[in-house]
């Protein structure tokens with residue numbers, strides 16, 4: 001198949017491309033390189049089945065493809081809040097143009113939606129039926145409401161234009177290739193500990209998140225795309241940790257002497273988050289396999305390489 005991956009030079013997109021290329025597909029990576037890096041896809045650049053297009057999805061584009069994985073959108077609060085109007089444009093106009101493309105060429109379209117559609121949830125864990133508790137005019141709204149309208153667009157194109165959609169609600173995902181300075185909690189804590197800086201816990205660290213390793217996420221996205229169920233489906237790891245527990249875990253894994261410092265909690269920071277993955281289990285036969293400890297080791301190894309810090313086993 002010929003498959004378009006928007007946001008393919010980013011963290012999840014590049015891992016998805018690795019899987020699609022290794023399965024023998026023809027892949028077009030479309031990215032404006034805002035948070036994506038050529039480095040993430042450089043190993044495919046000379047491959048005859050791979051093509052990269054520098055393009056901003058807030059402008060239309062014509063391409064002939066069989067499937068579209070629509071991931072283009074900055075995912076970290078630091079980046080999506082840097083230019084919030086652009087984030088809204090990416091989610092609204094970008095998703096509109098990509099759905100238009102899918103409609104024109106009759107491609108199947110998968111939207112990378114997010115757990116942020118649940119906002120600061122009052123239902124725990126969050127099932128897909130929960131409609132969320134989202135602030136429509138706060139600092140996170142450009143992303144949360146942007147993704148909510150992206151889901152609305154996908155379902156309206158499905159109902160009115162027969163576009164074959166799939167909607168994944170992705171929960172916090174981590175792994176190699178995360179940007180070191182993109183402000184997300186796992187990459188921040190690992191980078192800070194390796195640089196001998198204090199770990200920055202926001203608030204008292206009692207807020208919770210559930211962390212899914214990227215290979216599990218890619219597997220879930222591919223299963224959703226190739227199954228019959230349109231969604232929305234939660235994809236995430238139900239293992240729930242407080243942010244303080246996560247800081248202590250990373251501290252123990254890298255440097256037990258590292259210090260933990262506390263900083264103010266950002267506005268509208270969700271107090272807890274845990275996916276109910278009953279649907280993914282029953283309909284897609286999917287559940288995460290990589291435990292947090294194992295996934296963190298792989299991420300830490302990747303960051304050590306970037307900082308040229310030998311891993312402990314190699315120094316002995």
Ligand code: NAD
Pocket residue numbers: 006007008009010011012013030031032033034035036037055056057058070071072073074075076090094112113114115169170171172173174
């Ligand atoms: P990322 O920032 O690493 O990747 C996003 C990619 O989209 C980047 O390569 C970026 O350059 C590209 N992009 C951004 N705006 C664009 C535009 N206007 N035109 C073209 N390309 C553009 O983020 P990620 O973690 O890989 O997330 C991928 C998708 O998954 C996003 O849609 C995100 O909302 C969703 N998601 C991710 C998480 C997570 O924990 N990583 C959680 C929920 C949802």
Ligand code: UDP
Pocket residue numbers: 076077172183184185186188189200201202203207209243265266269270
């Ligand atoms: N967080 C933190 N220290 C950091 C970065 C994030 O304590 O250096 C917290 C943040 O306030 C939130 C959680 O970790 O409660 C997850 O943040 P992230 O930005 O990774 O994801 P999101 O809030 O979008 O789930």
